[in-house]
Amino acid sequence: MLRNLESLDSHASRWSGNWNNPAGGGASAADAHPLPSLDLAALANVKPQPKPFAIERIAPSAEVTLLTGPGSAGKSLLGQQLATAAAAGLPCLGLAVMSGPAIYLTCEDDAGQLHWRQAHICEAMNVPMGALAGKLHLISLRGELDNALTVEAVDGKTAPSPSYVRLVQWIRSSGCGLVILDHVAHLFTGNENDRGDVTRFVNLLNRLAGETGAAILLLGHPNKSGDSYSGSTAWLNAVRSQITIDHERDADGTIIDHDARVLSIGKANYAKKGEALRFRWHKWAFVREDDLPADTRAELAEVIQLNKEDDAFLACLRERDAQGDGRSVGPSPGPNYAPSQFVGMKQARGLKKEALKRAMDRLFSVGRIESATVHNKAKGRDVTIIREVPQTSPNASPNASRTLIPNDPEPAEMRPRTHTIYTTYITGAAHGSAAPYPDDEIDWGTDGEADE
Known part of the structure; x- marks a missing residue:
């Protein structure tokens, strides 16, 4: 059940008032509301309840969860799939998801x-x-x-924007218990390195989550230094839950399986920190490997092994090339034979x-080396x-298995490839006939990198 939300004017005045200087136009001491305090006498007779979760272990209800990950990790796909699970009343990737209406924006x-x-x-969820x-x-x-969900008010303070009001109306009218917002770079226009800007923005969403009871997942990117979020530490401090999605990597940070993903709990005030969930990209959706048929799992295992061999060969080749003239390797048996030279290299x-010879032969056959x-x-x-x-082909998916299972054929182009401003919403099924899939957006989103 949704609680009453205050009007935009009330939000704006509360945000823009000068709390530190009543004489400067803010509320006076006489007008100030007393700080709320829990009635412990009354609560002593009430059984406490644990924090409910819209998504088991990772997204508490009435809270903001920050979901981050590098480009091409699959944030957008995961967000839309979680929203689908909520709407369908189904678990997702082994996680229980609260049944009910959901928004993916x-x-x-x-x-x-x-x-x-x-x-x-x-198709993957059979819905x-x-x-x-x-x-x-x-x-x-x-x-x-x-x-943007906030604007700068006349007095220079931060205030909710018309887009925020539209979002509030959608949550109220639909009764959504799960809201996925993709992507913070578009919704937050402040300085991501400014603690005050970040805290005010996240607090606005925290207020919205608290008043509606909805779990809000805010999607974002990590920074270039390897932190799981970009900008001020306030991003992490202001939320009660933070999770990351990434490719499965080895100790050196090298991707070891291009289709495998790991979802890690980075901050968890209401769950166990550090837990990890593993799944994989398969036919344009995320699935748990254990949920696939046995023959598919066997085929994937072979694909994974061959891909590892191919990646190792290419890594060795790049390392030798980087060492300069005289370090190149050849394709024929002899002193400079590539498979012989590569044995023992870290890569x-x-x-x-x-x-390594099998990998070389495969890479020659598919045109990856010459x-x-x-x-x-x-x-x-x-x-x-x-x-x-x-590699210059725009049609190859960086997430598709590359050795035994070819990429799915892409739909024929049936409409001009323009970026049309689309301001309406889709409830479940899309309007009209199936739209073609643009081959320059084969991943899950756009952020200057191949993304989800």
């Missing part, structure tokens, strides 16, 4: 992309798209110029000569070396 993807992603999510109508609210604000990850004749100054003659072929 994106400022990065258009209606066609939302439809494409939703179709594959529904008819039409059954989600009125329960799952997919909202695209891509192209709108006033997406080879313990692979033997036979595995032979080239160059002049070796030290030897005074031409030699044949292996070099990597730059």
